[in-house]
Amino acid sequence: MTMNRHIRAALIAPVFALAMAAIAEAGEAAPLASWNDGDTKQAILDFVASATDESGPNYVAPADRIAVFDNDGTLWTEHPMYTQLAFALDRVKALAPDHPEWKTTEPFKSALAGDMKGLAASGEKGVAQLIMATHTGMSTADFEVIVADWFKTAKHPRFDRPYTELAYQPMLEVLDYFRDNGFETYIVSGGGIEFMRVITEEVYGIPPQQVVGSSVKTKFEIVNGKPQLTREAKLAFDDDKDGKPVGINAMIGKRPVAAFGNSDGDRQMLEWTAAGPAATLMMLVHHDDGTREYAYGPAGGLPDSPFGHMSQSTLDEANASDWTVISMKNDWTTIFPETTK
Amino acid sequence: MTMNRHIRAALIAPVFALAMAAIAEAGEAAPLASWNDGDTKQAILDFVASATDESGPNYVAPADRIAVFDNDGTLWTEHPMYTQLAFALDRVKALAPDHPEWKTTEPFKSALAGDMKGLAASGEKGVAQLIMATHTGMSTADFEVIVADWFKTAKHPRFDRPYTELAYQPMLEVLDYFRDNGFETYIVSGGGIEFMRVITEEVYGIPPQQVVGSSVKTKFEIVNGKPQLTREAKLAFDDDKDGKPVGINAMIGKRPVAAFGNSDGDRQMLEWTAAGPAATLMMLVHHDDGTREYAYGPAGGLPDSPFGHMSQSTLDEANASDWTVISMKNDWTTIFPETTK
Numbered sequence: 050m051t052m053n054r055h056i057r058a059a060l061i062a063p064v065f066a067l068a069m070a071a072i073a074e075a076g077e078a079a080p081l082a083s084w085n086d087g088d089t090k091q092a093i094l095d096f097v098a099s100a101t102d103e104s105g106p107n108y109v110a111p112a113d114r115i116a117v118f119d120n121d122g123t124l125w126t127e128h129p130m131y132t133q134l135a136f137a138l139d140r141v142k143a144l145a146p147d148h149p150e151w152k153t154t155e156p157f158k159s160a161l162a163g164d165m166k167g168l169a170a171s172g173e174k175g176v177a178q179l180i181m182a183t184h185t186g187m188s189t190a191d192f193e194v195i196v197a198d199w200f201k202t203a204k205h206p207r208f209d210r211p212y213t214e215l216a217y218q219p220m221l222e223v224l225d226y227f228r229d230n231g232f233e234t235y236i237v238s239g240g241g242i243e244f245m246r247v248i249t250e251e252v253y254g255i256p257p258q259q260v261v262g263s264s265v266k267t268k269f270e271i272v273n274g275k276p277q278l279t280r281e282a283k284l285a286f287d288d289d290k291d292g293k294p295v296g297i298n299a300m301i302g303k304r305p306v307a308a309f310g311n312s313d314g315d316r317q318m319l320e321w322t323a324a325g326p327a328a329t330l331m332m333l334v335h336h337d338d339g340t341r342e343y344a345y346g347p348a349g350g351l352p353d354s355p356f357g358h359m360s361q362s363t364l365d366e367a368n369a370s371d372w373t374v375i376s377m378k379n380d381w382t383t384i385f386p387e388t389t390k
Numbered sequence: 391m392t393m394n395r396h397i398r399a400a401l402i403a404p405v406f407a408l409a410m411a412a413i414a415e416a417g418e419a420a421p422l423a424s425w426n427d428g429d430t431k432q433a434i435l436d437f438v439a440s441a442t443d444e445s446g447p448n449y450v451a452p453a454d455r456i457a458v459f460d461n462d463g464t465l466w467t468e469h470p471m472y473t474q475l476a477f478a479l480d481r482v483k484a485l486a487p488d489h490p491e492w493k494t495t496e497p498f499k500s501a502l503a504g505d506m507k508g509l510a511a512s513g514e515k516g517v518a519q520l521i522m523a524t525h526t527g528m529s530t531a532d533f534e535v536i537v538a539d540w541f542k543t544a545k546h547p548r549f550d551r552p553y554t555e556l557a558y559q560p561m562l563e564v565l566d567y568f569r570d571n572g573f574e575t576y577i578v579s580g581g582g583i584e585f586m587r588v589i590t591e592e593v594y595g596i597p598p599q600q601v602v603g604s605s606v607k608t609k610f611e612i613v614n615g616k617p618q619l620t621r622e623a624k625l626a627f628d629d630d631k632d633g634k635p636v637g638i639n640a641m642i643g644k645r646p647v648a649a650f651g652n653s654d655g656d657r658q659m660l661e662w663t664a665a666g667p668a669a670t671l672m673m674l675v676h677h678d679d680g681t682r683e684y685a686y687g688p689a690g691g692l693p694d695s696p697f698g699h700m701s702q703s704t705l706d707e708a709n710a711s712d713w714t715v716i717s718m719k720n721d722w723t724t725i726f727p728e729t730t731k
Contacts, residue, residue: 112591112597189639233599242640242643243643246643250453256453256643257642257643257644258574258599258641258642258643258644260643264640267636267639267640268632268636269632269633269635269636269658269662271661275665276635276658276661276662276665278635278636278639285640291609291610292610294610294617294619295608295609295610295619298530298608298619299583299605299608299626300599300641301598301599302583302584302587302597302598302599302601303598303599317610317617320612320617321610321617324616324617
């Protein structure tokens with residue numbers, strides 16, 4: 050039996066190799082089609098070529114091919130406010146009838162009036178209050194339904210598209226290109242992990258177990274004879290800034306070899322990646338395209354978002370390090386996917 | 391070009407299919423070889439057959455094939471104490487010269503004297519003190535080295551084998567069998583996540599990102615110009631009992647369809663799995679083999695471990711539910727892998 054198996058395997062091996070090679074060739078397409086040729090695109094191509102070259106000095110074993118991506122502003126649009134905040138504001142409106150006190154209490158008053166300046170004045174604490182009031186007090190299963198329903202109808206104010214169609218086409222190509230080359234692609238975002246997980250598979254091809262994000266505490270309890278996880282109004286983990294390397298270590302347990310971000314919140318993630326022993330790739334998306342998307346941070350154009358942006362000091366660090374800055378304006382031939390669903 | 395590609399693909403498709411089928415046949419081996427035929431083995435075979443039968447009512451899509459396994463007592467031996475506690479006791483001895491006060495302070499005094507009764511008397515709080523004193527205050531990278539070094543020389547007192555060779559052969563076969571059928575296999579353990587991750591790939595074929603466990607807080611900081619994560623003496627997450635469904639949700643974001651445990655600490659994980667919408671498999675390893683391993687919990691034999699065991703009430707719940715109890719004595723032809731390294 051064993052002998053027979055070995056002989057069969059030996060006989061079919063060459064046929065198999067031939068078939069695999071032909072299939073690989075048949076399925077081949079030029080990677081990064083929405084990237085203009087130039088140093089930025091070349092940095093990605095060179096890194097992947099080098100990391101997958103078994104005979105080269107920068108070879109990265111498949112098990113260590115971990116690439117991490119911030120979400121808001123890196124994989125999809127975050128202006129005029131990040132998507133989860135738009136969700137929270139819509140939820141405040143939906144829940145307002147049950148909370149008459151919100152009409153006179155900040156930050157709810159500003160949220161209901163659509164007064165973004167008032168909301169910004171309430172600071173991170175105010176935003177956290179909005180998030181807790183709209184994201185907790187229900188089971189994880191119910192929250193998933195609320196989020197999924199919202200994504201079905203909500204549209205971006207300027208682009209008039211569902212938020213799920215505001216992923217950056219060039220970044221979708223980067224995700225595909227990395228995965229085609231044996232990388233696992235993870236989202237590592239300050240956003241809520243259970244908010245993102247509802248759509249990351251559909252939008253990015255990233256399954257829930259490859260999403261790292263901020264979270265609230267959940268409590269296991271039996272309700273009406275059925276176990277559920279109830280979302281509580283307590284922060285469990287803040288996956289931003291210093292929290293990003295911590296979250297990566299907690300959830301992945303490996304140091305990434307490639308990291309993509311766009312804001313000050315991504316700095317430590319890029320530093321952590323850069324300090325690894327292998328060859329690494331660090332990239333920052335620079336929002337310098339006020340025509341096709343937005344120009345903010347060092348590119349000016351818009352006032353700095355109170356909800357996170359790239360400061361000049363992060364851009365300086367990128368330039369002083371071997372981080373590559375992606376110019377949306379110059380490096381990308383298109384911003385969003387052409388087809389709508 | 392496109393046409394040419396399609397023609398090539400059409401031409402090689404049948405060859406490819408043939409090659410794949412031949413390879414599948416050549417590599418085929420009877421699954422669960424160390425399991426005696428009977429209801430228990432059959433429950434596993436039936437579940438997997440049913441979950442992978444696309445035309446059947448219990449089909450589980452590949453993306454949802456999540457199987458979770460407790461570690462201590464489920465995948466490897468946990469008597470006379472779980473492996474991480476053996477590590478902690480050895481570390482207390484190694485660090486004792488720098489801590490003269492430990493000679494007269496509990497739980498260190500009992501730990502140094504090898505007085506397990508005294509240690510048990512210090513309770514969970516005492517064990518937590520030992521863990522914190524030996525597992526924190528260093529970088530994650532240094533901790534990994536300390537753990538790896540320990541595993542190279544430490545041996546189990548009764549079996550005189552490295553702990554990494556005390557995985558249960560029948561459970562290694564279950565892990566392989568699930569993975570061969572498109573399941574992702576996760577460890578979900580009350581043990582320390584960074585302790586386990588050092589050896590889970592080698593012992594179980596489970597990579598770090600598929601280990602869910604208890605954790606201490608880590609802090610991102612720049613030390614001598616290099617970023618590091620420092621392990622702090624504060625619990626970040628307790629992945630036991632109620633914590634197991636919480637940890638599963640946090641790290642995997644999907645509900646498992648199969649769950650294996652052995653103690654009271656696994657009850658909620660099995661309840662959470664059982665309450666899912668799909669067909670599910672819940673199993674409990676019962677330590678009833680005092681000859682080849684240990685008999686404890688409802689099987690009596692040994693005094694109940696202060697560090698976790700199956701109570702009669704958990705066994706009752708298993709019998710009242712559709713959980714399957716695995717008898718080590720009757721269901722397993724062998725306990726440990728035959729070959730040592």
